[in-house]
Amino acid sequence: MADKAKKRPLVMKQKIMAQVVYALIPLVVASIYFFGWRSLAVLAVVNLAGFLSEYVFARVYKQQVSSAVFVTTTLFALSMPPTVPLWIAAVGIVFGVVFGKMVFGGFGRNIFNPALSGRAFVYVSFGYPLTSSFIEPVSGFPGGFARWLPELDSLTKATPLIRLSGGQDLPFMDLFLGSTSGSLGETSALLIIITGVILLILKTASYRIVLACFIGYLVPQTAFFFIGLSGVLHPFYGLFAGSLLFAFFYMATDPISSSQTTNKGRWVYGLLVGVLTSLIRTFSSWPEAVTFAILLANMFAPLLDYAFKQAAAKKKAAAT
Amino acid sequence: MKQLKTFPKGGVHPADHKALAADQAIRRADPPSVYVIPMAQHLGKPADCTVSSGDQVTEGMVLGSSSGFISAPVHSPVNGTVKEIVTLQLPNGQKTQALILEALESQEEPPVYTPSEDWKNLDKQALLERIASMGVVGLGGATFPAHVKFTVPKGSKVDYFIVNGVECEPYLTADYRLMLEETPGILQGIDVVRSLLQPEHIVIGIENNKPEALRVMRDAVEALDFPVEVVPLKLKYPQGDEKQLIKAVTGREVPSGGLPIAVGAVVSNVATLYGVYEAVVLGKPLTERLVTVTGQGIQKPANLKVKIGTSVAELIEQCGGFVKKPVKIVSGGPMMGFSLSDLNTPVTKGTGGILVLTEEEVDRKNTTACLQCGRCVQVCPMGLHPTRLYKWIDHLDYEAAAAEGLMDCKECGSCAYSCPARIPLVQGMKLGKLMIRKKKAN
Numbered sequence: 001m002a003d004k005a006k007k008r009p010l011v012m013k014q015k016i017m018a019q020v021v022y023a024l025i026p027l028v029v030a031s032i033y034f035f036g037w038r039s040l041a042v043l044a045v046v047n048l049a050g051f052l053s054e055y056v057f058a059r060v061y062k063q064q065v066s067s068a069v070f071v072t073t074t075l076f077a078l079s080m081p082p083t084v085p086l087w088i089a090a091v092g093i094v095f096g097v098v099f100g101k102m103v104f105g106g107f108g109r110n111i112f113n114p115a116l117s118g119r120a121f122v123y124v125s126f127g128y129p130l131t132s133s134f135i136e137p138v139s140g141f142p143g144g145f146a147r148w149l150p151e152l153d154s155l156t157k158a159t160p161l162i163r164l165s166g167g168q169d170l171p172f173m174d175l176f177l178g179s180t181s182g183s184l185g186e187t188s189a190l191l192i193i194i195t196g197v198i199l200l201i202l203k204t205a206s207y208r209i210v211l212a213c214f215i216g217y218l219v220p221q222t223a224f225f226f227i228g229l230s231g232v233l234h235p236f237y238g239l240f241a242g243s244l245l246f247a248f249f250y251m252a253t254d255p256i257s258s259s260q261t262t263n264k265g266r267w268v269y270g271l272l273v274g275v276l277t278s279l280i281r282t283f284s285s286w287p288e289a290v291t292f293a294i295l296l297a298n299m300f301a302p303l304l305d306y307a308f309k310q311a312a313a314k315k316k317a318a319a320t
Numbered sequence: 321m322k323q324l325k326t327f328p329k330g331g332v333h334p335a336d337h338k339a340l341a342a343d344q345a346i347r348r349a350d351p352p353s354v355y356v357i358p359m360a361q362h363l364g365k366p367a368d369c370t371v372s373s374g375d376q377v378t379e380g381m382v383l384g385s386s387s388g389f390i391s392a393p394v395h396s397p398v399n400g401t402v403k404e405i406v407t408l409q410l411p412n413g414q415k416t417q418a419l420i421l422e423a424l425e426s427q428e429e430p431p432v433y434t435p436s437e438d439w440k441n442l443d444k445q446a447l448l449e450r451i452a453s454m455g456v457v458g459l460g461g462a463t464f465p466a467h468v469k470f471t472v473p474k475g476s477k478v479d480y481f482i483v484n485g486v487e488c489e490p491y492l493t494a495d496y497r498l499m500l501e502e503t504p505g506i507l508q509g510i511d512v513v514r515s516l517l518q519p520e521h522i523v524i525g526i527e528n529n530k531p532e533a534l535r536v537m538r539d540a541v542e543a544l545d546f547p548v549e550v551v552p553l554k555l556k557y558p559q560g561d562e563k564q565l566i567k568a569v570t571g572r573e574v575p576s577g578g579l580p581i582a583v584g585a586v587v588s589n590v591a592t593l594y595g596v597y598e599a600v601v602l603g604k605p606l607t608e609r610l611v612t613v614t615g616q617g618i619q620k621p622a623n624l625k626v627k628i629g630t631s632v633a634e635l636i637e638q639c640g641g642f643v644k645k646p647v648k649i650v651s652g653g654p655m656m657g658f659s660l661s662d663l664n665t666p667v668t669k670g671t672g673g674i675l676v677l678t679e680e681e682v683d684r685k686n687t688t689a690c691l692q693c694g695r696c697v698q699v700c701p702m703g704l705h706p707t708r709l710y711k712w713i714d715h716l717d718y719e720a721a722a723a724e725g726l727m728d729c730k731e732c733g734s735c736a737y738s739c740p741a742r743i744p745l746v747q748g749m750k751l752g753k754l755m756i757r758k759k760k761a762n
Contacts, residue, residue, distance in 0.1 A: 013685060
């Protein structure tokens with residue numbers, strides 16, 4: 001038995017998780033184009049730190065390392081700002097993997113999305129270095145492929161989300177294609193939509209959750225906008241700014257931490273994410289709304305699974 | 321184009337692999353010299369053995385008699401001598417008494433079966449008795465005694481008699497070949513059952529991946545003097561399951577724990593109806609059945625007419641043996657069949673196929689933790705919650721699983737097929753159902 005355990009590969013094969021990692025590759029390439037080779041360094045540091053944190057636990061528990069950890073690390077890295085100090089990125093992912101996942105018992109047992117747990121942790125702990133120093137991405141050819149980091153004289157640019165809520169206008173095409181400042185992998189709406197839709201078609205991600213997220217976000221946001229609350233983001237611009245698309249497609253659909261076992265649960269869960277995003281964006285001083293919206297909705301996922309299961313059982317009992 | 325019918329909830333689309341054996345015409349397997357005849361070849365009570373060691377038997381003679389209403393007799397497939405009576409474990413785990421039968425060298429002339437119309441003068445009771453006495457059981461896999469199924473309870477009326485030509489299990493092609501090659505026999509079987517059930521409608525359900533069978537059956541039913549409708553069904557597994565087929569054809573839903581007759585339907589497989597034809601029209605007991613021997617590991621895939629009791633090893637040899645290293649040999653279809661651990665296992669009334677599967681055909685990845693993706697819930701045709709049921713069973717709380725519908729599980733395997741974590745869900749359900757049945761029996 002001991003021999004057999006030794007022969008097991010270190011990382012278990014999980015097709016679904018591998019698909020998500022493949023889908024993220026275009027975003028990684030885009031992040032290099034927009035923000036230079038340093039983004040790859042962030043990715044490497046985060047992957048290494050994340051893998052090692054899970055490996056330590058896997059050794060103790062005599063488990064295999066899950067492929068899912070690479071989904072977590074890549075998502076986390078892409079959600080970091082380009083100038084993130086490498087040590088902060090490492091602290092974030094270690095927190096995400098250890099306290100977001102491994103302490104609950106490892107793969108399949110976590111309540112919260114580990115990538116978002118890590119992200120929330122560093123954003124709250126190191127607010128200044130993470131939110132004050134966004135930089136303009138590189139444009140034209142060869143873009144960031146010839147640089148380590150974009151010019152530093154544009155260092156103090158705020159993110160589109162902060163600029164928009166400050167009343168500034170931004171060209172839509174910049175938001176859509178990604179040539180605005182923002183986190184590494186979250187700037188190009190176009191690429192996120194393409195790769196996200198591929199995941200929906202492969203049924204790796206649930207289209208119900210994604211659709212419900214959008215509905216949940218757009219309805220209240222549009223209402224707030226037309227009521228004329230001050231400082232409300234235009235709902236349409238809001239879609240393409242910040243990490244909303246990235247989070248709706250990649251973070252909200254994480255099967256483990258979301259409500260996935262009933263279709264009704266999926267709809268309600270998605271709506272919850274969307275509505276919370278809109279509420280936090282509008283009424284709090286915090287721009288990172290989606291992160292908290294999804295973490296909050298994660299808490300309701302088991303309850304939704306339970307509630308709709310009970311409802312189905314009751315209906316069945318009534319029918320017979 | 322009109323939307324084809326199918327069942328509404330769940331279901332999966334596994335690769336069908338039917339091309340391997342679909343074009344192989346039925347041929348008779350060479351009779352072996354030794355037969356193993358289990359007494360439990362049907363659902364219900366095993367037959368009572370009526371011969372003893374050293375007895376001479378002749379083809380068609382009763383070896384075990386029916387031991388109750390839900391039971392069926394077992395007949396000898398050959399002239400021979402009873403060598404030994406042993407205890408045997410069948411692939412489904414059931415232990416049973418079995419006869420070892422040696423064929424005699426100097427065989428007497430085997431009986432000749434000629435069609436006769438005399439059954440038309442029999443009343444229902446006598447007809448049912450004839451079906452029962454010939455040992456006919458459901459050949460689609462469930463092996464439920466046919467005479468029980470065709471006995472309409474007092475006060476019930478049959479609106480739909482549904483002929484099951486779906487054969488939704490991947491790989492298997494025996495029913496398909498039977499529909500192409502033995503069409504008249506099937507139709508006569510339908511006629512016999514029609515006189516028993518007096519149904520309002522007769523419907524033959526065939527999935528649209530078998531256009532040839534649809535065409536042949538359509539042409540054939542036109543010549544009948546009673547109306548039969550051939551309905552093409554949209555391809556989806558497990559459409560061949562009784563409850564799903566009823567839902568697909570009639571839109572009616574058999575209640576949890578109920579029988580099809582509760583919604584005025586009776587379903588019978590084409591192979592069973594051919595068996596009814598042989599029993600009633602030819603007077604031949606059920607001693608042979610069609611078996612698809614296929615898979616990428618077998619030299620020459622075939623649809624064989626096999627005498628019951630022939631060993632799996634014998635059939636594999638007659639199909640040219642292995643071409644690649646087999647990693648798994650399955651009795652039945654890949655979704656619901658059982659892995660064989662011993663090639664001396666005999667073909668019984670319930671054996672529809674022998675699959676010789678190679679490394680590429682078998683997914684042997686390790687189980688990982690459940691990722692709550694909900695795919696099993698999406699595909700369950702019974703609307704169950706497989707991952708929850710499995711967790712209850714894993715925690716040994718069988719009652720809790722039963723309260724959430726465990727007993728409705730048909731073990732169709734759709735959940736396990738779609739599980740990305742490779743959790744052995746069906747094995748769990750089987751265990752849970754067994755434990756519940758055991759508790760009820762005590």
